[in-house]
Amino acid sequence: MMRQEAAKPEYVKAKTAVWWDINSCPIPHGYDVCRIRPSIESALKSLGYSGPVEITVIGNQEDTPEEVLRGLSSKLISVKHGPARQILLNLLMSWQNRNPPPASMMLISDIVESMSLVLCRRQQRKSGYNLLRAYTCAPNHVSTLYSTAEWLWESLLAAADETDSNKQEVTRIKSSVLQKCTRPPFIWQWPLFVPFDCFMCFFTTKSVEDFTTHLSGAEHQQKRIALERSRMPHPGYEVEENAPEGKEENPPESKRSKMRAHE
Secondary structure, eight states: OOOBOOOOGGGSSSOEEEEEETTTSOOOTTOOGGGHHHHHHHHHHTTTOOSOEEEEEEEOOTTSOHHHHHHHHHTTEEEEESOHHHHHHHHHHHHHHHSOSSEEEEEEOSOGGGGHHHHHHHHHHSTTEEEEEEESSOOSSOOSSOOSEEEEHHHHHTTOOTTOHHHHHHHHHHHHHHHHSSSOOGGGOOTTOOSEEETTTTEEESOHHHHHHHHHSHHHHHHHHHHHHHTSOOGGGOOOTTSOTTOOSSOOHHHHHHHHHTO
16 A cells, blocks of 8 residues: 655645656646646645645656647746656755755656665655655555655546636736746745756757757757767677676677687
């Protein structure tokens, strides 16, 4: 059974940062993107969290439709393009440096377990930060990370309070004001809020059109290809998939020469 602990007193009015991996936890087909923020806030408030909530969507945004990007930004959700794992660790550390405890962090992703050791060490060094999680399916083993609340992603989305029309209208007005101003309203206290950010190219913009144009541009594609190539193994050190451990299928020429000398 997933853990659902009520917020401790020190976290009730504290900030909550939400990082959502859109690739491993996508928007369900037919779901209104404008309900994402209300759904997350509703789930948090059901456990007693009433402080300000910052939401950032991370991952590969090249295939994200413009209308989805526009809907996210209209609800004050920052969009960052790049490898989710790298962005998540970077944002988590920088956010902690700017926001002393007590504070809460919510990770919406299926890749968190692959980073659990790094995050666990971070938890041990940086106390006072409350961890919340959401994923598409629960891990099949006991996690090394301690979290006080967990949700299934689609269940969390279903938690939005669709009948609170007044709340939705206030959110719509705040979003409209944000788009007309040169900086976010003071009430949100987000001095570093940027609607669209390419983490790979250090490109930021407030325009959906400029963001999608950048992602499809030649300069960005060249950097993406270079990044992919930098992660590929060296062709001279490929190991046969079914070969005994430690045995190389094609050892470098210097090793081959030594092997012939002993034959």
